[in-house]
Amino acid sequence: MSDFPDELKYAATHEWVRVEEDGSVTIGISDHAQELLGDIVFIELPEEGATVSAKDEMSVVESVKAASDIYAPISGEVIAVNEDLTDAPETVNADPYGEGWICRILPSNPAELEELLDANTYAGMCE
Template identity: 55%
Template sequence: MNEIPGDLLFLKSHEWARNEGNGRVTVGISDHAQGLLGDLVYVELPNVGDDVKAGEAAAVVESVKAASDVYSPVTGKVVAVNNDLADKPETINEDAYGEGWIFVVEAEEPDQLKELLAPDDYAELLEDDDH
């Protein structure tokens, strides 16, 4: 398993959130999640300007095996999407925590980030899943 970056927070549903400061939160799926899904073939991105709610689906990633919703960790407005994923969804497989980011939310309530899992807690969740 790849190292889990220490600057990320996680949902139990395997999305990661990076607090960029200035109220913005970058969102992607964990390396563990992309590994479970397998080779990604399509990403349905939200639109810039879309309102998203914490814990609700904001995007979809599809692999040859399955489609999976991507949930927003915070409530707010989508201010950026990773359009490169339209042509190269496998970027998420290759670099889940970097170039494979999916969207950025301008958070209405940045305190919602406090409800997410720290990297160590997420690693523990994955260990529990493996047993």
């Protein structure tokens, strides 16, 4: 069974969002998403410093079987990307909510957080 940590928010497109103390948000893909994709072999990370809008394609995750777009769950500036994934994309499979994070965004419109799903709602959607 997939894991849906309560403290995170989720987009219907399978990204998770964690609000950090400094107001930035960390973003990754859900356990459910990595299970569906299977072995991840390549990640095209967003560019640090890029400005993204909510629901824009910002990154691509490729598994052996399929390519999947990652959508920005929230608008803002990309302030960090997880460069470690370039050489070890399989980390997303092993630890999607920890070492497998994809990027951090400084939200330009924090109110968008309210539009994301809580763990229960997202888990229900994945059933």
